[in-house]
Amino acid sequence: MDDLIDLTDSDVLKFLKTNVKPAAGCTEVVAIGLATSIAYNSIYGNYPKTTGLPVNESIPIPRKERLEKIEVVMDRNVFKNAFGVAIPNTGKKGIKLAAALGLFLDVNKYSKSKEDPGYLEIFKQLDRSLIPVAETMVDKVSVSVDYGKRELYIHVKLFYDGQVAESALRKKHDGIYFIRLNGETIYEGEEEEKDVKKPEKSYKLKEILEVVERIGEREKSELQRTIDVNKLLVEEGLLGGYGMGVVRTIKNLMEKGLLPNDLHTKIKLQVAAGVEARMGGSEYPAMSSSGSGNNGITATVPIIVTGEHLNVEKERILKGILVSHMIVKASTDHIGELSALCGVCNKSAFGAAAGLTYMLGGREKEIENAIRYVASNIIGTICDGAKYGCVLKSMTAASVAYEAALFSLSGIEIPADGVVEKTADDTLKNLGEVAEAMSGVDDVVVKLIQQSESG
DSSP states (O other), X not given: OTTOOOGGGOOHHHHHHHHOOEEOSOHHHHHHHHHHHHHHHHHTTOOOGGGTOOOOSOOOOOXXXXXXXXXXXXXXXXXXXXXTSEETTTTEEOHHHHHHHGGGSOTTTTOOOSSOOOGGGGGGGOOGGGHHHHHTTXXXXXXXXXXXXXXXXXXXXXXXXXXXXXXXXXXXXXXXXXXXXXXXXXXXXXXXXXXXXXXXXXXXXXXXXXXXXTOXXXXXXXXHHHHHHHHHHHHHHTTOOSTTSHHHHHHHHXXXXXXXXXXXXXXXXXXXXXXXXXXXXXXXXXXXXXXXXXXXXXHHHHHHHHHHHTTOOHHHHHHHHHHXXXXXXXXXXXXXXXOXXXXXXXXXXXXXXXXXXXXXXXXXXXXXXXXXXXXXXXXXXXXXXSSTTHHHXXXXXXXXXXXXXXXXXXXXXXXXXTTOOSSHHHHHHHHHHHHHHTHHHXXXXXXXXXXXXXX
């Protein structure tokens, strides 16, 4: 894959800017709004800055009478993950509404550089007074699923004021594949592959641990952003006004003495707060990891909470976070950004377990064992779409990661059996085989969601 880093000549800053980005709201629903935004802005010559094309800051507000229709086509994983979540900064749900709202968003509003385009934060700019206007446009939006796509894919075709603008995202939530205007290709990204290939190489645990020890002040400063962004989101979520009310319930149970007021519960509470706020449409971004905000929360908040609770030195916390981000990326290389497997259980739990074990003094042997612990416990947990219920899986993943670190540091060895291999690298590689074998599960999940919608 073209964004893999050669860890023998490591560029950690490039890794972080490519794989660790702020994302406001569920990444899939944001990406749908982004694709519509690109299409509408392109009509007026305001192209995404990362394309190198012209930029026009004078974009008229869209008018309903000029909108003919918006056709949105996406792969099954984007559909299931965007269907049931709140759109950030709105308090409302709906793929069609997300697409319509994209018309009102400036694609370049938060763009800083090619490495930090800010595309996944675009809903932060939304003027809420425009929501009722967008709601009147929803009947002009059609949504369909392309079951042939086996990787992240969103294609928006906008018919507006006599023009036809198209944009497509592929592989990454902010990965612009092409832009077309009235049938003419204005921008084209990488060539489409007939088959989605597994990476020829991925991050190896030994390499990760070597590069983590070499980071300098610039890398530490960039890693600090993960702490700052995710702690702010957690603080918002701790107010308890989002989702199913899991945060409020945990607090009440702690007050009644039915849940202990200990570090383990504190980890679960703060992970729940971050995910519940994000799934509930908070305008505060999460620091995503390999394309997912929930991944970023679940992979790093346990490390932050544990480190601060135990007064671990800041440098050790930051290095633990980097270990986690890189293990999440290694898992993603094998599974893909989206799949039938739940990301927090099959990516973040591995990252958090490895990062916690490292931060608490574990070496390669203990980290290998922590990864085996997670694989022996929750590997294969399915993703049935992003929704308020994601908070439950995130708490489970964080809890298992915490236990994995403690058990491994206490000397309990997990044997290699089944999917679990002796090395972390081979265990994570097996994740790809499991994900591929479970491909049919995605079709079933999407069809069940569509049935519930029509019913």
